[in-house]
Amino acid sequence: MSGAVAHLGIDLALVSSDDLLLIASIVAGFFGGALLSGLILRDTLFRMKRRYAAMLLVEGGILTATMLLALRGVDFAVPLAAMACGLQNAMASSYRGLTLRTTHVTGVVTDLGALLGNRLRGRQVKGWKFGLLLSILIAFFGGGLAGAFCSVSFRCGLWVLRRHCALCWGL
């Protein structure tokens, strides 16, 4: 989001209307996804498993639509992908009051740095916090690497999105 919002400023300065619309749609899509998550979950505390299941079903549906549109080269796939990310980020953020941001790498690295700083100052820091943040960071990197391999080496990046849709529905 930081990159997209910063890009909006560049597009405005360069009066690049095509890119401006696309980038604005990414911000709007992400916001829409987070909004949808708030509407479905209604609460910041974990209460009903069913709500999370519904969220994952919705995410799987959005990713399927993204894949189908992207395979046809339709630009609307981009805000849809952003929407799936916004939905997922907001969903995980509200899990049992734990601040888990699965698409927000800046926040993860910030938290890791702050925790390590506290630890170096001699404060006791819970091991699971380090582990959780590290697993999120490594998994995001791994997912990105897999995406790059699928897109560049095998040229099947968009098709493999099917697996992710199936994974969301399976969960």
Next chain:
Amino acid sequence: MPFSKVEHEHDVFMQQSRVWVFSGAALLSAIAGYVNVVMLGFLPCR
């Protein structure tokens, strides 16, 4: 709810469901990473 109580609840919850939370969060992150990279690859070929 006091912060210490929230922390305690998180600790208890993580003791009970650490594997599930870790793998769930990692799986969702991996999906997000994948989608980000694939969609970045989609943009230049519009």
